[in-house]
Amino acid sequence: MEKLSKRDLILIGLMLFSLFFGAGNLIFPPFMAEAAGENTWIVTSSFFITAVGFPVLGVVAVAKSGGLTNLSRRVNPLFATVFTILVYLSIGPCLGIPRAGSLPFEMAVAPYLPENISIALALFIYTFIFFAIAYWLSLSPSKLVDRMGKVLTPALLILILIMVIGSIIKPIGGYGAATGDYATSPFVKGFLDGYLTMDTIAALNFGIVIAVAIKSKGINDEKEIVNTSIKAGIIAGILLAVIYALLAHLGAASGGRFGATENGAQTLTNITTYIFGKPGAILLALIFTLACLTTCVGLITSCSQYFSTLTEKISYKNWVRILTIFSMTFANMGLTKILSVTVPVLNAIYPVAIMLIILAMMDNILKGSSVVYKLTILFTGVISVVDALGQVGLTLGFVTSFISKLPFYKEGLAWIIPAIVGMILGVCIKFAKESFNSNKVLSDKASN
Template identity: 30%
Template sequence: MYKRKELLVTSFALFSLFFGAGNLLLPPLLGYTAGEDWLWVSIGFMVTAVLIPIIGILAHAKLQGTMFDFAKKVSPTFSYVYCILVYVISAAIPSPRTASATHEIAIHPAFGTSPLLTSLIYFALVLVFVLNRSKILSLIGKFLTPLIVIMLLMVISIGLYSSSLPNSPTLEVPLVSGLLEGYQTFDAIGAVVVGAVIIVSLNFKNVSVDAFDAKRALIRRAGFIAGFGLFVIYAGLISVGAYYGTEINIDDTLSSDMQRANLLRGISISALGTFGNTVLSILISLACFTTAIGIVAGTADYFKGLLGNSQTVFVVTAIIASVLGVVVGQLDFGTIIMVALPILMFIYPITIVLILLNVVPDRYATKLVFRAVVITTFMFSLPDVLSFLVPPETIQPIVAIIPLAKYNLGWVIPAFTVFLATLFLQRLNRK
């Protein structure tokens, strides 16, 4: 059986590995635009930014393998391609995005330095922590996460205490807006990446948990605790944005990323005075830094296992991921989000169905079910991807006939229908 200290450290580490740049910047502006509808938008956001990621951790607890195990029932070849794609995307987008957010909000306003200098120092430190990965779980779980949580709760509680009436709502379908905004946190993808980091770190540290069932219980309970923490923080940030945003001028002519930054900075300063700027800078830096560590470590772990469990491969991959982070980190936060959107619309639905299928009992999640549902999800998510790449009128006839396609959720009903139909056909075949 695991110790209570191990449960808390693992829970805090999971929370911190999830909680990065997008997780901090996206919710307040979402609440600001939702206004009185902030509760509905929160529910949507929680589905894709909390519920699905935590189910992903539960799937890791069940499998206790690598990310390869998530997709191997489709086919080994598909799983290799999927894993490589996810890790390359993670190293090329969310990881550099953490450096970009740290520079724009925490470093540049205080020191006026270039993005290149910030990225070089940032990823040099990330690389040092990753190469000393035996200490990752303890350092993040014992020290960095409690500091992040304390700062967040301080800003949220003071902000809500002195808040006013919310804005008028500006979102047509708040629930769907919350769902799609949750995509941009990358948390579902993060679940399959950092969940593997947690498992490897537990094995590497030789904690008291060695039995499969005991380790599964530890990971599952840590996932629930981390999920509850994410729920509280997200709901707090969204509600603060809704209620406190009326008192802050975020300048609608600015880009959305600068609006997010100005709103969060305004809330911090209003809640904590001039000290709020310092708190925000430290908060952004820590939240982004821990997420980048998880992504780079997870990527290096995967390629190490793929290529003969070589420590040299681990080091080289970590260096390449860090260099890629420096290069892409020169882009601003908003540009990285715009590049990420079509990629997210492609990989996110597949990731979601793989997570859900991996927590379904094995007698229902057969190889045939995996293949049928994943292929269906891929086909019906293509219009969402194409909507960012071609003129809207080109795919409008297709969108018009697919349920929920106008909300970028056209894959949901077909995937669920195929899941049920495949189960029914399998049952008939057995009889």
């Protein structure tokens, strides 16, 4: 059996890391740790669950299932179509890609522009160049391993390493006191903060990209593709955890010295300016741009590959053009409008994605049991969607009132108990049916 060389495996792992690591991954850990202060490592440990653990498991689940569509079809064919399209749209042109295009500009470029320059015009020029590069990189998905694994990812890691080394040479300070939810419920808060990276949802998309990358290296055996995807996921997960831990340390130290900021970009700006002075702004802009570019390319590629399977009339390259132009247009609406819909959508989709991944990892026991998948996802989805609607002011009478009384509702985790109940109920029905069918077979044999 043909196997991937260790060098190519590392390159694919680096590529997967760069697909995951966007600007959100860069700003949330230090911003979170800045407020967490002395509770930083409690918060970070639960952040790892939703920002590292589930994304890695998502890659494994998709690889083992032969794609997101095959995985979600275990629930229901209609659900598979609706959920898959919703995931690709939310992580792609409607939220993820425009956010990746506008965030580095608004966080690392706009604050340093002269007052006489139009922000709207500057944003258009920046996003035009940004998406032109992303478009060129996305046209050849088979070359992503070399372009991202050999060039973009190492460049990004070197820039982050420079920032970390700078903090060692010029220490920022000690950790401050925890504030808000980070003081009262740090573990839960860290868990929920992991949603904001969007990586668990992204993992369901990137399975296609990783499979294509592995096949481009001459590996066609499905079992080996799955094994390689798992190894690449582990490499990417380790890198994510290390980088998050370093950024969290910097953020906690920043909070102790500078106090609270409005967002993670300001936290990183304080850090880089303190360590490097004005040149720190250039370093930060480069880090933001590279982080967002690699994620943007991964999202455009995975979405285009998926949508090209829905119709033969539009080719992969045409989908790349469509998604790039649409995303650039949406990015010019501004980051604030994009982020205003991000959190409710994530709160609706994320719990379903988490439970789908958990079910996939248990499938050796569940044997693809439709009733277990259906009840688990039904119980999870209803609660998460109604809860998300409530967050934007849309209440459903007694349904919303009932959900508000569930355990962990105030913490934003009202879906957990219903999800567990749905899974247990499904397993009980599954074994009851199997027992009934087994007894019936024995009875039929005895009567004959």
